[in-house]
Amino acid sequence: MSIGWTGRTREAAIRALPPGKLLPDEQPAYVASWIYVFGVLTLSALAIVLTSGTVLALAGPAWWHTSALGHFVNSLHLWSVELFFFFMVIHLWGKFFMAAWRGRRAMTWITGVVAFATSIGTAFTGYLVQQNFDSQWISTQAKDGLNSVGIGAFFNVLNFGQMLLWHVILLPLVLGVLVVGHILLVRLRGVVPPIPHTVDHTDAAEDKS
Amino acid sequence: MNTTETAHQTRPYDLVKEFVIALVAVAALTVVLAAVFSSPDEKPITLASWAKAAPGDFIATSAAELAGTSTSAAYGAPYNHVPGAGQKLGPLPLQRWAGVRSPIDPAQDFVIGPLTAAPQDPALATALATYRAAAPDQRHKQAASYADALSKAPAGDSAKVAPGDYGTTPVLTARLLDLARGGGLDGTLLTEGGFYSSDYTRPLLFLADGTYLADQATAQHLTGNQWGMMNETGNYPGQAWLWLYTFWYQVPPYKTSTNADALIWATMAALTVLLAAIPFIPGLRSIPRWSGIYRLIWRDHYRRQR
Amino acid sequence: MDPAALPASPINLDHPGHYLHWGVIQLSVANLVVIAAMIVVFVLALLLPFPKGKGPS
Numbered sequence: 043m044s045i046g047w048t049g050r051t052r053e054a055a056i057r058a059l060p061p062g063k064l065l066p067d068e069q070p071a072y073v074a075s076w077i078y079v080f081g082v083l084t085l086s087a088l089a090i091v092l093t094s095g096t097v098l099a100l101a102g103p104a105w106w107h108t109s110a111l112g113h114f115v116n117s118l119h120l121w122s123v124e125l126f127f128f129f130m131v132i133h134l135w136g137k138f139f140m141a142a143w144r145g146r147r148a149m150t151w152i153t154g155v156v157a158f159a160t161s162i163g164t165a166f167t168g169y170l171v172q173q174n175f176d177s178q179w180i181s182t183q184a185k186d187g188l189n190s191v192g193i194g195a196f197f198n199v200l201n202f203g204q205m206l207l208w209h210v211i212l213l214p215l216v217l218g219v220l221v222v223g224h225i226l227l228v229r230l231r232g233v234v235p236p237i238p239h240t241v242d243h244t245d246a247a248e249d250k251s
Numbered sequence: 252m253n254t255t256e257t258a259h260q261t262r263p264y265d266l267v268k269e270f271v272i273a274l275v276a277v278a279a280l281t282v283v284l285a286a287v288f289s290s291p292d293e294k295p296i297t298l299a300s301w302a303k304a305a306p307g308d309f310i311a312t313s314a315a316e317l318a319g320t321s322t323s324a325a326y327g328a329p330y331n332h333v334p335g336a337g338q339k340l341g342p343l344p345l346q347r348w349a350g351v352r353s354p355i356d357p358a359q360d361f362v363i364g365p366l367t368a369a370p371q372d373p374a375l376a377t378a379l380a381t382y383r384a385a386a387p388d389q390r391h392k393q394a395a396s397y398a399d400a401l402s403k404a405p406a407g408d409s410a411k412v413a414p415g416d417y418g419t420t421p422v423l424t425a426r427l428l429d430l431a432r433g434g435g436l437d438g439t440l441l442t443e444g445g446f447y448s449s450d451y452t453r454p455l456l457f458l459a460d461g462t463y464l465a466d467q468a469t470a471q472h473l474t475g476n477q478w479g480m481m482n483e484t485g486n487y488p489g490q491a492w493l494w495l496y497t498f499w500y501q502v503p504p505y506k507t508s509t510n511a512d513a514l515i516w517a518t519m520a521a522l523t524v525l526l527a528a529i530p531f532i533p534g535l536r537s538i539p540r541w542s543g544i545y546r547l548i549w550r551d552h553y554r555r556q557r
Numbered sequence: 558m559d560p561a562a563l564p565a566s567p568i569n570l571d572h573p574g575h576y577l578h579w580g581v582i583q584l585s586v587a588n589l590v591v592i593a594a595m596i597v598v599f600v601l602a603l604l605l606p607f608p609k610g611k612g613p614s
Contacts, residue, residue, distance in 0.1 A: 069264035072552040074609060076602035082270050086277040094281075107292065116292075117285035124284075125277060127492050128591065132599045140548060141539035143530035155527040162492055169490070175293035176484060179468045181451075182459035183475065190338035190512035192349030195329035200353075200456065203449025235259060236549035237540060262609075289566035472576055478583045486570040488587040501581045547603045 064229055072236050077140075080133035081228075087126035088221065092214065094119040099210055103171060123165055130158060142234040150227040157220040164217055167209035170199055181205075293471075293484045296464060298440070298454060302431035305463040307407030309431060312461040313424040314401060316357040317394035321460040323357045330355040330456070338513040345513065353452050358390075361457045362427055365439040369430050378422040385418060393418030475500045495519070 045053070097115050098106060106112035134154070143151040169180050181199045188194035198204055302309045315321035327336025329352040337346035367379060382390060397417035404411045409425065430436050440454040458464050465474065473479035480497035483489035499505045499515045508514055529535050539545060546553065575586040584592075 065266065067263060067265065068261040069266075071260040071262050071555075072549055073264060074551050074607045075548045076605055076607055077548055077599075078607075079269070079273065080602065082266075082273045083277060086270070086273040087281075089274060090278055090281050113290070113292065114285060117288070117290040118281055120290040121284035121288070122277070122281045124488060124591065125281060128595055128598075129277075131492065132595060132602065135599055136548070136602070138529075139539045139542060139544040141536065141545070143536070148530040151530055152527045155523070159523055162490075165490060165492075172292070174295050175467065176291070178295055178455060178458065178464065179473055182455050182464065183480075187512040187516055189326075189329060189349075190346050190510070191340065191516045192328075192345035194346075195349035195352040198329075198353055198450075198452060200452040201450045206449070236552045237545050239259075287567050288570055291571060470573075472574060472583070472585065477576075481588055482574070482585050483587070484571075484574075486572055486574045486585075486587050488591045489585065491588045491591050544603065551607075 059226065059230060063232075066229075070233060070235065073233050077132075077136040078233070080129050080136055083129040084126060084133050085221070085225075087122050087129055088217075090122035091119065091126055094122055095210070095214075103173060103206060107173065119168075123168070127161070127165070130161065134158065137234075140234055141237060144234055144237070145231065147227070147231045147234055150224060150231060153220055153224040153227060157217060157224055160213060160217045160220060164209065164213040167205050167213060170205045171202060171209050173202070177202075288487070291484045291487045296458060296467065297434070298431045298436045298458065299434045301458065301461065301463050302428050302436075305461070305466075306428055306432075307401070307409065308461045308463045309428055310409045310424045311398060311401050311407060312457070313362055313427050314394050314398040314420055315460065316361045316457070317390065317420055317423065318398050319358065319391050320395060320398065321357055323355055323361075323456045323460050326355075329353050331357075338510045340510065340513040340517050355453065355456060357456070357460070360453055361440070361460075362423060365430060365436055366423060366426055368439055369426075369435060374422065375426050378419040378426070382419045382423060390418065394420045397421060397424070476506075495522070 094115055098112070098119060101109075101112060106116040137151070137154070166180075166184070170177050170184075184199050185194055188197060188199060197208075312321065316324060319325070323330060325333055325336060327333040328347050328349055331354065332351060337344060339345070363379065363382065366375065369375075371379075385393075393416060396415055397412070397420040400412045400415055400417070401407055401409060404413070409421070412421070427436065430439070437454065440457065441448040441451070468474050468479065469477070471484050472482050473484070475497070478494075478497045478501065480493045480500075481489050481491050496515065496519055499518060500511065505511045505515055505518075525532070525535075570587070577584050577586065577589060
């Protein structure tokens with residue numbers, strides 16, 4: 043009897059990422075450097091960004107200008123974003139110097155770069171929706187760059203409502219999908235081994251470069 | 252998984268515990284930073300505060316809107332159709348191709364429309380009627396003459412402008428200043444679409460046409476040629492991650508190009524693709540190997556192998 | 558915004574910023590501190606010994 047689409051999807055998922063591979067309780071012995079913790083630090087900072095952002099969203103966009111508690115939550119949001127980028131850039135440096143794309147891990151690297159670019163866009167829209175002097179200046183400046191390549195006609199940084207929705211829904215959604223994909227790829231391929239230990243086709247080519 | 256990887260030794264490693272510890276540590280650090288440093292919230296400039304603080308600039312900007320010489324009036328896409336306006340990426344007029352998606356007629360939208368909607372007295376009603384009856388060329392010429400005379404008046408004071416043929420421009424701009432000072436213009440520019448508003452395109456474009464906004468930004472080191480994109484008001488750290496984007500604006504050929512924005516966008520897009528493509532680019536992908544930093548990261552592993 | 562409604566933060570960063578200039582480069586002290594801290598943390602992450610668990614199994 044056929045197991046159907048659902049059954050086949052389940053079996054493919056389990057084949058690709060069996061529980062022991064999805065949440066392993068062991069790691070290769072070479073995973074022994076502080077540089078490895080910057081991925082999880084980035085993820086933690088993102089969790090704080092999302093949590094503080096959710097609290098800001100609960101009370102609406104004007105709350106943080108009129109309430110001391112609101113302003114404190116805004117401070118949490120700002121500093122968690124600063125930490126998020128802080129850890130993410132160190133993570134990027136670390137993975138670059140480990141050439142962590144070796145061994146069929148190019149897509150892990152690419153999703154990371156796209157997530158970084160998406161984070162920059164998400165942070166940028168955050169600056170636009172503060173409803174203060176920063177937002178006025180940043181939006182009127184940024185419009186020229188976006189307009190110059192035709193993006194501004196569709197992504198209007200002077201339109202507060204549009205930017206608010208991009209900031210609180212659309213971009214976080216895209217970033218969330220990218221981050222989940224990135225982490226699943228890390229689990230799928232495993233942590234990159236020390237240079238020059240991978241022997242698959244891509245790396246054999248790279249070893250000669 | 253290939254054979255050399257499976258051949259590596261393993262040891263217990265608690266990923267969930269690591270995540271929980273990291274989460275608690277980052278949360279604590281965030282709370283400390285937020286409590287110690289707070290966050291900036293520089294008040295927005297309203298059209299009322301602009302009109303009160305810099306009436307000369309406000310009048311000059313209003314005259315430029317009527318003359319069709321302001322930044323927004325000469326902008327082109329996506330706000331209006333202006334022949335030859337808009338940046339190009341090489342031969343590609345991407346800005347013009349995207350079309351006029353947020354139509355703005357600065358003279359009408361920023362000056363005449365709000366004055367028409369404001370409470371009328373005979374003097375204003377007459378001025379508006381005269382303005383509407385005049386030919387567009389004449390309106391532009393009179394407003395341009397007034398803007399020119401304003402720029403030559405002591406301290407840009409509209410009360411000290413030399414006499415000339417300015418048509419209705421002095422009355423209209425003075426009335427717009429009054430309307431703005433009373434707070435009426437902030438509401439009018441927004442509510443032209445209806446009761447609710449979430450689109451600030453018009454008031455922001457009008458505000459940015461003046462020099463008052465830019466002067467405040469310059470004082471806070473926020474302008475393009477001050478690397479302002481990565482700066483924040485006060486002593487707060489800003490978007491340091493925009494360092495490369497803002498860097499290009501400081502160096503030739505971008506610095507002096509009339510298409511700087513388009514060129515820099517294209518450069519940054521190309522560099523982002525390059526960063527993503529590093530795994531496939533011979534030479535670039537070998538920098539980690541040449542740098543030798545990996546020897547530090549995996550020093551235990553290499554020591555064990557010896 | 559009513560400033561009185563804000564809790565006083567121990568270190569007020571709302572003063573005019575400090576900026577450094579080296580030729581074409583202009584940098585706020587706040588951003589310099591952040592960037593320098595990133596480099597220091599990166600170097601420490603490379604150099605500091607990582608606590609080992611129960612050793613290779």
